[in-house]
Amino acid sequence: MRTMIWIPVVVVSLVLITSPARAFHDGGVAYCAGCHTMHVSQNGGPGYHWTPGGNPDLLMYGNATDTCVRCHYFRGQMSNGLGRGPGGDFYWLTKTFTWSTPEGATASSPGHTHGHNVVCNVFNVPADPLLQHAPGGDFLSSELGCTSCHDPHGNQNFRMLYDSQIGPRYVGDTRFAFTADAPLARGNAGTTLVGGGADETDARHTVYKSGFGEWCANCHAAMFDGAGVSHAHPADVALGTTIADHYNGYLSTDQPGGGDPTISYRGLVPFEAVDVDLSAVDPANATAGPGPGDRVTCLTCHRAHATPFADAGRWDFAATFLEADSHPRSGDGGASPQDIANRYYGYVFSPNQRSLCNKCHVKDFGDAPRDR
Numbered sequence: 001m002r003t004m005i006w007i008p009v010v011v012v013s014l015v016l017i018t019s020p021a022r023a024f025h026d027g028g029v030a031y032c033a034g035c036h037t038m039h040v041s042q043n044g045g046p047g048y049h050w051t052p053g054g055n056p057d058l059l060m061y062g063n064a065t066d067t068c069v070r071c072h073y074f075r076g077q078m079s080n081g082l083g084r085g086p087g088g089d090f091y092w093l094t095k096t097f098t099w100s101t102p103e104g105a106t107a108s109s110p111g112h113t114h115g116h117n118v119v120c121n122v123f124n125v126p127a128d129p130l131l132q133h134a135p136g137g138d139f140l141s142s143e144l145g146c147t148s149c150h151d152p153h154g155n156q157n158f159r160m161l162y163d164s165q166i167g168p169r170y171v172g173d174t175r176f177a178f179t180a181d182a183p184l185a186r187g188n189a190g191t192t193l194v195g196g197g198a199d200e201t202d203a204r205h206t207v208y209k210s211g212f213g214e215w216c217a218n219c220h221a222a223m224f225d226g227a228g229v230s231h232a233h234p235a236d237v238a239l240g241t242t243i244a245d246h247y248n249g250y251l252s253t254d255q256p257g258g259g260d261p262t263i264s265y266r267g268l269v270p271f272e273a274v275d276v277d278l279s280a281v282d283p284a285n286a287t288a289g290p291g292p293g294d295r296v297t298c299l300t301c302h303r304a305h306a307t308p309f310a311d312a313g314r315w316d317f318a319a320t321f322l323e324a325d326s327h328p329r330s331g332d333g334g335a336s337p338q339d340i341a342n343r344y345y346g347y348v349f350s351p352n353q354r355s356l357c358n359k360c361h362v363k364d365f366g367d368a369p370r371d372r
């Protein structure tokens with residue numbers, strides 16, 4: 001029942017939380033009382049929506065993730081789909097979409113397949129009911145939360161991600177060892193609500209430099225294959241001249257060539273720009289396409305948090321025509337008009353646009369237009 005009162009109470013305290021919080025973490029540890037309570041008591045009784053009886057880590061709320069979303073609910077990480085950040089909005093984990101196939105069968109896109117199920121009491125996100133542990137690794141799904149990837153006490157890595165010096169808190173009081181260091185990248189502000197000025201577009205996006213494949217492999221070791229032996233799609237592998245040229249030339253299924261390399265970057269199909277100078281690049285206006293040494297990586301196809309689509313896909317991997325076939329779409333059970341409006345952020349496709357794998361592989365060359 002706590003869920004019923006939690007959200008309204010937080011809305012009331014919004015003003016109190018946001019004004020001094022502009023630089024809350026500031027690349028390190030924020031003031032302790034932002035997340036901890038020493039006695040679960042203030043003004044003679046429990047503070048608003050604190051966990052009755054307290055928490056073994058003296059956190060203010062039920063677990064680490066509950067503590068984070070108390071603020072990040074207003075910043076695009078658990079925000080009704082209005083979060084349009086590079087990481088994506090965990091709200092999509094709470095949304096299951098259903099529809100009938102042309103053959104009359106029932107099909108669905110269950111919420112738990114939409115990304116990393118960060119166990120969160122406040123928004124009713126349980127551990128993934130299907131995957132007991134990370135595919136390709138052994139990190140248990142029951143332990144997954146915001147602080148499986150981000151260090152709550154901060155560090156100077158990109159987005160305070162954990163690294164090989166210290167890994168996330170794990171079962172009991174142990175730490176899960178990360179073998180790889182945090183990736184090198186530079187992003188925009190962490191508040192990614194639509195209209196807030198930091199939502200992802202073709203020009204405004206994280207500039208990825210290196211190391212994402214290895215970093216994701218801290219938990220998904222068998223999915224990362226730099227050497228091309230395990231028959232997984234390459235990650236952190238150079239595009240080479242042919243694929244870089246495809247990327248730069250490709251505009252859409254209608255115009256698979258002729259693009260201008262200085263403005264060919266697509267926010268939905270990012271790559272690692274290995275030679276970029278992160279101190280000089282402007283992630284609010286980065287439009288250049290790749291050179292042959294730049295790399296495909298996990299985040300070319302996935303988002304790090306969650307999306308409306310299966311496997312945290314940046315686009316619906318099961319759609320032939322992205323605009324017409326992607327779920328959620330009009331008529332789906334569970335899909336509000338707002339969900340449909342937010343599914344592809346502000347990106348716009350022509351009706352003929354097929355899978356974005358084509359940005360690099362151009363298998364849609366000369367294809368027939370959509371005729372349904």
Ligand code: HEC
Pocket residue numbers: 029030031032033034035036057059063064065067147152153168169
């Ligand atoms: C952004 C939220 C946040 C802030 C700010 C924060 N903590 Fe924590 N702290 C956590 C979380 C969450 C845990 C639970 C362990 C985990 O999930 O990593 C924790 C656990 C701890 C622990 C026990 C486990 C450990 O890592 O040693 C100590 C001690 C601690 N915090 C001290 C502090 C102190 C002291 C400060 C202020 C200087 C502080 N924390 C600020 C979120 C925070």
Ligand code: HEC
Pocket residue numbers: 017021022023024025027034035064067068069070071072075146147150151152158159160188189190191
């Ligand atoms: C008291 C409010 C508050 C709490 C609690 C809180 N955050 Fe934040 N967080 C912020 C603010 C404010 C920002 C800055 C947002 C921006 O850049 O617009 C931020 C930014 C971040 C960023 C981006 C940082 C960067 O370097 O760009 C990460 C990652 C993050 N928070 C993770 C967490 C995690 C994990 C927790 C829980 C352990 C947590 N936060 C708890 C307020 C909070």
Ligand code: HEC
Pocket residue numbers: 112113114115116117118127128131132133134135139140141144148149168212215216217218219220298299302303304310311312
């Ligand atoms: C701290 C460990 C950890 C890290 C780091 C991690 N993952 Fe995961 N991942 C998991 C676990 C556990 C699951 C299974 C539970 C779930 O899906 O909620 C999972 C599931 C997934 C899924 C399947 C989601 C579904 O429900 O079908 C994808 C896709 C994924 N991860 C991609 C990534 C990518 C890309 C990265 C790097 C940005 C990454 N992961 C980093 C632990 C991790």
Ligand code: HEC
Pocket residue numbers: 065068069072075077078084085086087088090116118144145146147148149150159161187189190191192206299304305
């Ligand atoms: C599986 C690892 C993982 C988990 C779990 C995770 N994050 Fe992130 N987060 C990342 C990565 C990686 C990025 C960088 C994404 C990018 O730039 O493409 C990121 C980015 C962010 C940002 C910057 C804005 C954005 O959209 O990129 C914030 C704020 C943030 N995370 C907060 C959170 C909070 C709050 C939680 C829990 C509710 C959480 N994260 C859970 C890996 C994770």
Ligand code: HEC
Pocket residue numbers: 135213214216217220223224225233234235296297298299300301302311317
């Ligand atoms: C070229 C696009 C692409 C790249 C690059 C990519 N993936 Fe995937 N990933 C997919 C697709 C598509 C699926 C859906 C299942 C499939 O096709 O095998 C998927 C599925 C997954 C799953 C779910 C598997 C399951 O059993 O449910 C995980 C976990 C995952 N990817 C992690 C990663 C990690 C980690 C990396 C980087 C080392 C990565 N992916 C790189 C496209 C990609």
Ligand code: HEC
Pocket residue numbers: 233234237238239240243247269270271295296297300301356357358359360361
């Ligand atoms: C950012 C560019 C990029 C995107 C987007 C991309 N790939 Fe790839 N893909 C590559 C690179 C680079 C290779 C390695 C090619 C090589 O070594 O010759 C590759 C290899 C492959 C191969 C192996 C074929 C071969 O020549 O070895 C297949 C199959 C494949 N990709 C399918 C996909 C699918 C399906 C998607 C969408 C889910 C996708 N790719 C998205 C860059 C990309």
